[in-house]
Every structure is written in structure tokens, then in C-alpha cells.
Amino acid sequence: xxxxxxxxxxxxxxxxxxxxxxxxxxxxxxxxxxxxxxxxxxxxxxxxxxxxxxxxxxxxxxxxxxxxxxxxxxxxxxxxxxxxxxxxxxxxxxxxxxxxxxxxxxxxxxxxxxxxxxxxxxxxxxxxxxxxxxxxxxxxxxxxxxxxxxxxxxxxxxxxxxxxxxxxxxxxxxxxxxxxxxxxxxxxxxxxxxxxxxxxxxxxxxxxxxxxxxxxxxxxxxxxxxxxxxxxxxxxxxxxxxxxxxxxxxxxxxxxxxxxxxxxxxxxxxxxxxxxx
Amino acid sequence: xxxxxxxxxxxxxxxxxxxxxxxxxxxxxxxxxxxxxxxxxxxxxxxxxxxxxxxxxxxxxxxxxxxxxxxxxxxxxxxxxxxxxxxxxxxxxxxxxxxxxxxxxxxxxxxxxxxxxxxxxxxxxxxxxxxxxxxxxxxxxxxxxxxxxxxxxxxxxxxxxxxxxxxxxxxxxxxxxxxxxxxxxxxxxxxxxxxxxxxxxxxxxxxxxxxxxxxxxxxxxxxxxxxxxxxxxxxx
Amino acid sequence: xxxxxxxxxxxxxxxxxxxxxxxxxxxxxxxxxxxxxxxxxxxxxxxxxxxxxxxxxxxxxxxxxxxxxxxxxxxxxxxxxxxxxxxxxxxxxxxxxxxxxxxxxxxxxxxxxxxxxxxxxxxxxxxxxxxxxxxxxxxxxxxxxxxxxxxxxxxxxxxxxxxxxxxxxxxxxxxxxxxxxxxxxxxxxxxxxxxxxxxxxxxxxxxxxxxxxxxxxxxxxxxxxxxxxxxxxxxx
Numbered sequence: 174x175x176x177x178x179x180x181x182x183x184x185x186x187x188x189x190x191x192x193x194x195x196x197x198x199x200x201x202x203x204x205x206x207x208x209x210x211x212x213x214x215x216x217x218x219x220x221x222x223x224x225x226x227x228x229x230x231x232x233x234x235x236x237x238x239x240x241x242x243x244x245x246x247x248x249x250x251x252x253x254x255x256x257x258x259x260x261x262x263x264x265x266x267x268x269x270x271x272x273x274x275x276x277x278x279x280x281x282x283x284x285x286x287x288x289x290x291x292x293x294x295x296x297x298x299x300x301x302x303x304x305x306x307x308x309x310x311x312x313x314x315x316x317x318x319x320x321x322x323x324x325x326x327x328x329x330x331x332x333x334x335x336x337x338x339x340x341x342x343x344x345x346x347x348x349x350x351x352x353x354x355x356x357x358x359x360x361x362x363x364x365x366x367x368x369x370x371x372x373x374x375x376x377x378x379x380x381x382x383x384x385x386x387x388x389x390x391x392x393x394x395x396x397x398x399x400x401x402x403x404x405x406x407x408x409x410x411x412x413x414x415x416x417x418x419x420x421x422x423x424x425x426x427x428x429x430x431x432x433x434x435x436x437x438x439x440x441x442x443x444x445x446x447x448x449x450x
Numbered sequence: 451x452x453x454x455x456x457x458x459x460x461x462x463x464x465x466x467x468x469x470x471x472x473x474x475x476x477x478x479x480x481x482x483x484x485x486x487x488x489x490x491x492x493x494x495x496x497x498x499x500x501x502x503x504x505x506x507x508x509x510x511x512x513x514x515x516x517x518x519x520x521x522x523x524x525x526x527x528x529x530x531x532x533x534x535x536x537x538x539x540x541x542x543x544x545x546x547x548x549x550x551x552x553x554x555x556x557x558x559x560x561x562x563x564x565x566x567x568x569x570x571x572x573x574x575x576x577x578x579x580x581x582x583x584x585x586x587x588x589x590x591x592x593x594x595x596x597x598x599x600x601x602x603x604x605x606x607x608x609x610x611x612x613x614x615x616x617x618x619x620x621x622x623x624x625x626x627x628x629x630x631x632x633x634x635x636x637x638x639x640x641x642x643x644x645x646x647x648x649x650x651x652x653x654x655x656x657x658x659x660x661x662x663x664x665x666x667x668x669x670x671x672x673x674x675x676x677x678x679x680x681x682x683x684x685x686x
Numbered sequence: 687x688x689x690x691x692x693x694x695x696x697x698x699x700x701x702x703x704x705x706x707x708x709x710x711x712x713x714x715x716x717x718x719x720x721x722x723x724x725x726x727x728x729x730x731x732x733x734x735x736x737x738x739x740x741x742x743x744x745x746x747x748x749x750x751x752x753x754x755x756x757x758x759x760x761x762x763x764x765x766x767x768x769x770x771x772x773x774x775x776x777x778x779x780x781x782x783x784x785x786x787x788x789x790x791x792x793x794x795x796x797x798x799x800x801x802x803x804x805x806x807x808x809x810x811x812x813x814x815x816x817x818x819x820x821x822x823x824x825x826x827x828x829x830x831x832x833x834x835x836x837x838x839x840x841x842x843x844x845x846x847x848x849x850x851x852x853x854x855x856x857x858x859x860x861x862x863x864x865x866x867x868x869x870x871x872x873x874x875x876x877x878x879x880x881x882x883x884x885x886x887x888x889x890x891x892x893x894x895x896x897x898x899x900x901x902x903x904x905x906x907x908x909x910x911x912x913x914x915x916x917x918x919x920x921x922x
Contacts, residue, residue, distance in 0.1 A: 204817055205817025250818075292814060298866065298868040305858045305859060308859065309857075312771050312776065312779075313771045314770055315724055316485065316486045316487045317487065319534070319535055319721075319722040321543050321544065321545050324546050325549045326547065329551055329590070330550050330552060330553070333623060333624070335558050336561060336565065339555070339558045340562035342641075343559055346580070347579075347580050349643075473755070481757040482775045482779060483778065485758045485771060486771050520713075520714060521716070521717040521721065536714065539718045542715060542718055543718070543722055
């Protein structure tokens, strides 16, 4: 084969004068040197199997020579083939020396003829293939295929865990519903303090704590938590100096007021005494 | 005409031409055009594509008659002509497929009650759940094949009793109903809170097909309802 | 059967049943299925959609014979069955043509070599054509969907092997590679087996998805590069 057997340096194109502009031609649209050889062989108008490789080599070399005279630059492939054919020609013309290494000139010529026949054969089947009616060009499938409708059957899934947790949750909910632990309503210290601060801001004089808290005492159940949280919150506010409180005796009503400026506080000292905290 | 085309069809119908007549080439042209078209074609379009002189309407009518007994019919829709699968074969163009669907919360809760408390009536289910059970929920459970109608309770109103099936055991990987965890196991697994009132029990259910003493057999017609549940399910 | 269905067709051809015979319902079913499908269906798929006991192959053959003279033919491509417009009516339908990508001469030759010589490496294609293959040529063929990367030849350089696809058979209306035009002559000429290594002298092209003894599977990433396979080393 060409690549295997070619003993020549393929770089024959290098002998072009370097100052001449390269004019690349595709040798009239041939698809490589084998294609060109095939075209030349066809001119012999004989069966490719019986073709004279010697004559073909002469034709090819003449063609290449003509192209070179026209200063057409041939692609290197064509020149490689030219060199190989020139070599083959010389081998074919000289009597074979018995001990020559490698393939004989006859073998080389046969191989070339084989390749030409093979290329031609593939060309032929390619043509025949393309002559076949082609889909969507010559023949057509149904233009408006009718879709297959899918009927979906549900397949239910659930895990044993789903089942058991659903059961346990329901039973638990129902059984606990009968033994209801009332939610403990607690007035937190911070809630109490926020309310007291709001209320003290409005009051100018001593007020009874229970009056401040009246609006929170509507629910009797809340009374203990409101009183406890409020009292604790007041103690804290007094310690911070934000409020004053007094109580005449144990269990007596608790009075408180906003902490006045220092002077006012003194003038009021006749009033209820401050309890130490 | 090719030799193949000469091996023509003739119509054996009474209103048709005698079978010896050659099938006109325009029938071939029409069927090819209509087959390849992406949408139905009107007569004007068809006429423009066919050789001059073809009686489009007559050819269409003949083609329609030819295809009438076939699996594919030539039909006129909105003034345009096209091939369509014969109406009686629409079943052929359907494909059954199974889609997994998760059981609704209400359904799985009801299923759990049925499993533990069977044989159980709808009223009893509602009492345990503390919520009324939509009819659709029990229908879905019957559709799953996991719940069945067992019989009728010997009680006023003779309510239907529900129980689980073998398919239920199989789906949940239970060998028998005895494998359903009891009170201690439910507590142990943390599914049940420890803070339960004394006297709280988990029943030992049985799916014994034999009816209990307080059950009567189903009446004729009861099972029809069970086998043909409405397709739509309602979640509650 | 409906009265419409009774108005049945009979075939006037020589190899056909006598016209008095009722057209079997399975012909209707088959033609409905095949008409509805956008692409060819294999016999297994058809059998699954038809009632049990239907001789699918025989029914297909009968349907094929019935439709042979018509404008729409039943054909077998890539081992599957489908209705397609008759080949001789392409003149009528050219308006519907998708303008096909015009393949270069190099691409056409390369396609033929892949089709008739597969599995084939790029180096083998180049050897036959006597010219190096422009990178774009194989890319174009891969893009058409007619050619695919098959595997890697167990040879120095592990070159990628190319083969044709089902879309190739479908596009050229071939049932299998055996139907490639001129394949027998090509085979008979001994031109296909010239370069096969001894021990692999299988002169027939094969698009069998199973890799040959001298092929390795593609490596991860080969298919990503499907449109631009790396140029491989010349192995000879």
C-alpha cells in the first residue's frame, strides 16, 4: 500500500522556488492521488483487472509533469504518488534481481490495481446506496402519527411505619383527649414588667397595684400568676430606682408610683415609707 | 403502472364497482398524500397536488369507502380529510401503566384502625378517630385491595364490617396479623407515649375469614359496591 | 363485527385468498397499530398489543401483500415494520421533503465504506480512499445519526471503530445490512476481506451491537467526544 511501501521522502514539494507564490489546486476536484489514478485508468477503457499499470504510471507522471510546467502546486500526496509510480515503473522495466528484498514489482503493481478496483467498487455501491429512495425525501412515514394514550392505574404504597405511627398517633390523641391536662397559663415576669411600665407611665400618684392589674385579673384562674409576677417585677423596678412602692401592713393593699426626681421624692417623704428591698 | 401496482384491489361491496375494474392511480396518490400529511388536508390543497383532471371529491369518497371496513378510516373533519384509527379500535391505542401513588394521611389512618380493630364498622372507625370518615377514604382502601367488606354487624342499621386482606399482609410484609406490634412494642419503639391513661389497650385483631358471632354474611349486592368503587377519591 | 366491517375488501391478486373470505379482524388491528405509530414497530411490540394467538408474522405478510399495490406500503426496515409511502410516488411528495443535508463526495464515500466494511477504523477508511479523511467528514456522518462509534480495535493505538445505526437502515429503507445494494458483488469480488487480519476473515459487514472479537468497548469519555473523536494513530 502506498503508505507502507513508499520508500521515498514524501517531501518532494519542497523543490518549488521559495519566492514563487503557492498556487494550490485541487487537481480539478480529485479526491487524492488514488482518485486521479482511477480517473486516468478509466481513460484506458479496459477492465481494471487487466489494466496496464505501466501505462497508467506513465499517464500519471505525464499529468503531474504538465501540472508542474503550469507551475500549479500539487498537494504533497500527489507528488508522493508520482515518486512511488516512477519507482514502480523503473522496477517493472528492469529485470527482477532474484534476491531483492520486499515485495516484487509485480506484487506492487497488483496491489495498486487491487486498490483501484476496491475504490471503484466502493464508489459504485455508494452511488447505488444513494439511489435508493430515502426517508423524508422520497418516501414518508405517517405525517400525523396518533399517540398511544396511557391509562394510569394507581398502585398505592405505604410503609408499615406509616401504618403504625398513624395508629399510635390517633390512639394517643383520642385517649389523652379524655384526660386533659389544662394548659398552664402563666404570666411571665417580662410580660408583667412590660405591662407595669406601660401603666406606671400613665399614673402620676400612688396607685393600688391591684387597680393597675385589674384588666389582667378578669380570669380568676390567672390571679395568682399575675400577682406573683407583678410583685416580682415591681421589686425589680424599685431596686433599679424606676418605681416606688409601699404597703402599710401585711396583706394590706400595695401602692406604687413612678419614681420621681430626687427633690420630689424628699418632699414626699411624709408619705408612705419605702420598703427596703 | 408497475406490475406491482397492477396487482390491484377490487371492492367486494354491493355499492362498489365490479372487482374487475383497475384501481385508479389517483387513489394511490391520494392515500399517499393523506398519509404523509402532518394535518388534515382540504380538497383545494389536494386538488393542487394531484394531476389535473382528477375528480378529487369522487376519489376521496371512493377512498373513504375502501377504508371504511379497515383499521384505519378516511374521515372528514372540519372540511378537511385525514386518516384516523377506526373508532372501535381506540382501545388499541391505549397503554396501561401502573403509577405508584402514596396513600393519603386519612386513608392510612383509617387503614390502621381497620387493621387493629377489625372487624370494625365505619361508625366505630369514626369513634376511634374522633373524626368523620369520608366515603371516598374507605373506597380508596377497598381499591387498594388491602381492605375488604367482611359482613354486617348484628346491630341496629346492620352496618358493614371491614377487615384486612391477604394483600394487606403481603404489602406490609406481615406474616399474619399477630405480627402487628402490640401495646408494649408500640411503647418500646417510641410510637406511643408512656403517658397514657391506665386501661389503655391495643386490641389483638384477627382477620379470620370466619364471621364472628356478631357478624352476619354480606347480602347480595354488597360486594358489587366493593368491586366497583368510584374512581375519584376524596381526601378528608 | 359491525355492518361497516362486513363491507369488507377482498384482494383480486393471484396469491391472495378467494375474495369471499372475510378479512380477519387482526388485519384491522395490525393496520391500526402500524398506521398510528410514527415509526416502525418490531414484531414483539406488535404481538404484545394484539390478542393472544394471533400469528403476527403471517398477518404482517398478508397485510404487506394487501398494501403492496397501494400508495402506502408496509415495509420492513431495520427488522421492524412500518407503513411508508410508495417509493414511486416521491415526485408527488417532494413538497413535503425535508431538504436533506447535501453530503460531500468524501462523506458519501466514507459512509459507504463504513456501511459495507464495518466495523472499520478511520485508518482503514483512509487506506481505501487513498487520502486522509478530513476531521469534519466523520463528524458530519456522526451528526446525521447514521454512523456511530462502536468500540476500539484491539490493535496498536486502539483506534475507534465505526459502524452504522438503525437510523441508517431506516433512512435507506433497508431491513438489514444484507440488503445493502451491491453487497453480494462486493463480497464476491474479494474486495472486502483484503485487509482483515488472519483469524478475522469475516467478509460480511456487521452492525451487530455486540462487539467483535477484535473490538474492545469504548472507554468512558469516548462518547462525549462522539462528535469529535480524537485523531487516532495510523496503525499500519
